[in-house]
Amino acid sequence: xxxxxxxxxxxxxxxxxxxxxxxxxxxxxxKGASDEGQITGPMKEMxxxxxxxxxxxxxxxxxGAKETRSIQERYLQDSRLxxxxxxxxxxxxxxxxxxxxxxxxxxxxxxxxxxxxxxxxAKEAAVSGxxxxxxxxxxLVRDPRWGRVMESTGEDxxxxxxxxxxQVRGFQGSDLKHDHESVASCVKHFAGYGAAEGxxxxxxxxxxxxxxxxxxxxxxxxxxxxxxxxxxxxxxxxDGIPASANxxxxxxxxxxxxxxxxxxxxxxxxxxxxxxxxxxxDEKEAAMKAITAxxxxxxxxxxxxxxxxxLIETNEMDVELLNEAVIRILELxxxxxxxxxxxxxxxxxxxxxxxxxxxxxxxxxxxxAKSCVLLKNEQDVLxxxxxxxxxxxxxxxxxxxxxxxxxxxxDKNEAIPLDVGMRNQLPASQLYVANGCGVNNHCEQxxxxxxxxxxxxxxxxxxxxxxxxxxGEAGSRTxxxxxxxxxxxxxxxxxxxxPTVAVLFNGRPLxxxxxxxxxxxxxxxxxxxxxxxxxIADILFGNVNPSGKLTMSFPYNVGxxxxxxxxxxxxxxxxxxxxxxxxxSQYLDCPNEALFPFGYGLSYTHFKYSDLELSSDLMTxxxxxxxxxxxxxxxxxxxxxxxxxYIRDLVGEVVRPLKELKGFQKISLQPGExxxxxxxxxxxxxxxxxxxxxxxxxxGRFDLCVGANSQxxxxxxxNLHKTKGE
Numbered sequence: 001x002x003x004x005x006x007x008x009x010x011x012x013x014x015x016x017x018x019x020x021x022x023x024x025x026x027x028x029x030x031k032g033a034s035d036e037g038q039i040t041g042p043m044k045e046m047x048x049x050x051x052x053x054x055x056x057x058x059x060x061x062x063x064g065a066k067e068t069r070s071i072q073e074r075y076l077q078d079s080r081l082x083x084x085x086x087x088x089x090x091x092x093x094x095x096x097x098x099x100x101x102x103x104x105x106x107x108x109x110x111x112x113x114x115x116x117x118x119x120x121x122a123k124e125a126a127v128s129g130x131x132x133x134x135x136x137x138x139x140l141v142r143d144p145r146w147g148r149v150m151e152s153t154g155e156d157x158x159x160x161x162x163x164x165x166x167q168v169r170g171f172q173g174s175d176l177k178h179d180h181e182s183v184a185s186c187v188k189h190f191a192g193y194g195a196a197e198g199x200x201x202x203x204x205x206x207x208x209x210x211x212x213x214x215x216x217x218x219x220x221x222x223x224x225x226x227x228x229x230x231x232x233x234x235x236x237x238x239d240g241i242p243a244s245a246n247x248x249x250x251x252x253x254x255x256x257x258x259x260x261x262x263x264x265x266x267x268x269x270x271x272x273x274x275x276x277x278x279x280x281x282d283e284k285e286a287a288m289k290a291i292t293a294x295x296x297x298x299x300x301x302x303x304x305x306x307x308x309x310x311l312i313e314t315n316e317m318d319v320e321l322l323n324e325a326v327i328r329i330l331e332l333x334x335x336x337x338x339x340x341x342x343x344x345x346x347x348x349x350x351x352x353x354x355x356x357x358x359x360x361x362x363x364x365x366x367x368x369a370k371s372c373v374l375l376k377n378e379q380d381v382l383x384x385x386x387x388x389x390x391x392x393x394x395x396x397x398x399x400x401x402x403x404x405x406x407x408x409x410x411d412k413n414e415a416i417p418l419d420v421g422m423r424n425q426l427p428a429s430q431l432y433v434a435n436g437c438g439v440n441n442h443c444e445q446x447x448x449x450x451x452x453x454x455x456x457x458x459x460x461x462x463x464x465x466x467x468x469x470x471x472g473e474a475g476s477r478t479x480x481x482x483x484x485x486x487x488x489x490x491x492x493x494x495x496x497x498x499p500t501v502a503v504l505f506n507g508r509p510l511x512x513x514x515x516x517x518x519x520x521x522x523x524x525x526x527x528x529x530x531x532x533x534x535x536i537a538d539i540l541f542g543n544v545n546p547s548g549k550l551t552m553s554f555p556y557n558v559g560x561x562x563x564x565x566x567x568x569x570x571x572x573x574x575x576x577x578x579x580x581x582x583x584x585s586q587y588l589d590c591p592n593e594a595l596f597p598f599g600y601g602l603s604y605t606h607f608k609y610s611d612l613e614l615s616s617d618l619m620t621x622x623x624x625x626x627x628x629x630x631x632x633x634x635x636x637x638x639x640x641x642x643x644x645x646y647i648r649d650l651v652g653e654v655v656r657p658l659k660e661l662k663g664f665q666k667i668s669l670q671p672g673e674x675x676x677x678x679x680x681x682x683x684x685x686x687x688x689x690x691x692x693x694x695x696x697x698x699x700g701r702f703d704l705c706v707g708a709n710s711q712x713x714x715x716x717x718x719n720l721h722k723t724k725g726e
Contacts, residue, residue, distance in 0.1 A: 020055025068129025118170025145199025147475025154551025383542030404527025405472025
């Protein structure tokens with residue numbers, strides 16, 4: 001449809017029909033849903049008028065070709081103008097084939113795999129009748145106490161931006177209108193949600209606009225540049241105003257400055273939450289503030305449904321605010337091809353062939369293996385030999401709770417636990433399995449059995465971690481150590497003196513004291529998804545060489561938080577020449593640096609970096625610098641390495657980070673093979689937001705670092721010179 005056709009359609013709509021388009025309700029409200037009419041608790045309290053239900057523009061949480069087709073068919077029967085429903089769902093890291101959580105996918109540093117996982121998720125969702133996914137979540141995260149760090153790709157805005165683009169490309173493909181195996185992407189949460197005070201979910205966010213633009217907005221802009229069709233508002237405040245009522249954020253920045261013309265949707269209940277936030281006295285004022293700020297669709301509260309009509313009829317609100325929101329929604333429906341085919345890709349027969357097919361499971365296995373990060377491997381305990389007798393001990397030894405939060409339709413019964421993955425590669429007689437304890441509870445009898453099996457073994461594998469409820473949304477924790485029952489198990493096993501490997505299942509960086517100091521090897525497996533057990537076994541037995549690198553720093557303890565690699569220096573930095581022993585910026589009981597820094601991850605081989613060269617020690621706006629470094633596989637097995645490029649602006653108008661990631665390449669090398677890796681660094685990459693929010697670079701000296709992680713680097717320097725007037 002052309003713009004004038006959509007405007008003509010809007011002109012034919014009644015006020016009720018228009019208001020319906022800007023409301024999103026969950027599936028129980030709709031005829032034809034499998035849980036039709038099961039409206040209880042808060043949903044019943046919304047008081048949506050019966051005459052409004054036939055006009056609602058979008059549905060949340062419907063799934064499966066049969067249900068989505070039924071809902072759409074019944075809806076269109078009651079639609080005077082036959083305007084189709086939008087069907088939206090949370091497809092975060094897989095539809096039914098569940099991939100590792102996004103923080104794990106980030107640790108792969110593999111943009112092609114990230115895009116592939118989104119493509120597969122979109123394909124399964126689309127054939128099941130879903131039109132829009134509430135993903136990617138691109139919030140920058142620095143506080144592992146916040147449970148939702150598992151939905152992000154980490155603490156770096158450059159890397160998050162790259163993954164945001166990859167995921168949007170994967171979800172949306174190249175032609176949403178005609179490619180019915182794609183879904184529209186909704187980037188979230190706009191903005192600053194990852195900086196909730198104290199890591200407590202839904203909490204206050206307070207930062208300067210410069211910091212917001214410098215660190216927290218780039219990934220959103222990248223997602224929109226990649227074509228994301230929707231933006232979801234955040235629960236938190238931005239400069240004292242909740243995001244869902246923040247006109248300067250949504251109208252001035254998103255619409256005017258960034259020229260975003262897509263749909264803005266609130267998060268669940270966020271419009272009504274303007275009341276407890278303290279910026280709206282009642283639902284009527286909440287509705288007025290949200291639609292004025294630019295929220296096109298209200299999700300799962302009744303402010304728009306119950307008050308927009310009155311606001312318009314009393315001339316408190318211009319109907320054009322409503323019209324422009326409706327136009328954007330109808331444009332999205334047209335972009336998805338719903339006016340031509342309201343059922344789009346929903347196909348029960350195709351659904352049975354596509355969802356959880358062998359090709360998708362294989363991709364999940366490959367991505368899970370690439371996402372694992374080897375944090376420790378003393379005495380080369382890993383990889384394990386299939387001739388060894390092994391005790392697999394811990395609450396995750398045979399647990400299928402490995403999908404992680406936001407694996408909405410993932411079936412735990414379809415997930416491969418670690419014991420099954422190991423048995424597929426090891427004679428059954430050589431693997432002893434016991435829990436030893438629960439995730440949170442200790443049982444002396446279970447522990448005794450586990451210790452006896454460990455004594456009979458050559459090596460012990462401890463499967464430890466967080467249950468999925470301990471992470472994700474509303475999964476904030478002040479203590480990010482493993483539960484005491486598991487630490488007790490680790491200590492008991494360590495007393496045996498056996499070679500011991502810890503495999504971790506979790507959704508956040510943990511305080512690993514009581515683990516890393518007690519075992520010989522640590523493999524961070526995150527929540528690895530449907531094929532998790534198989535993928536981890538591939539690594540444990542050396543079929544796959546681990547290549548993951550952390551995208552979020554692991555603290556020594558919770559008291560360090562937030563700890564992140566790209567922090568600022570202070571006027572009294574620790575470790576400088578002639579620094580005082582006490583009166584510097586430091587902890588008395590802990591290092592300043594992370595236990596495991598951003599970019600860190602070991603391999604079964606060793607990579608040697610040498611011959612770092614710059615094409616010039618002088619950069620100008622029209623003369624980039626070429627960076628070369630030689631990387632050699634100095635070990636005995638083939639492996640992949642992520643080469644990371646960082647810079648530091650030594651003197652800026654405002655303080656600049658100690659390091660900033662500006663490039664990375666993932667390469668594969670055979671034993672003894674060497675390769676010269678090249679980067680191009682431009683003046684544009686040195687720009688930042690100044691005190692007046694202008695975006696440009698400063699002349700002067702820069703450090704350039706290349707290495708295997710943010711701490712272990714080789715360094716050279718160059719100067720930036722700009723001609724007069726630039």
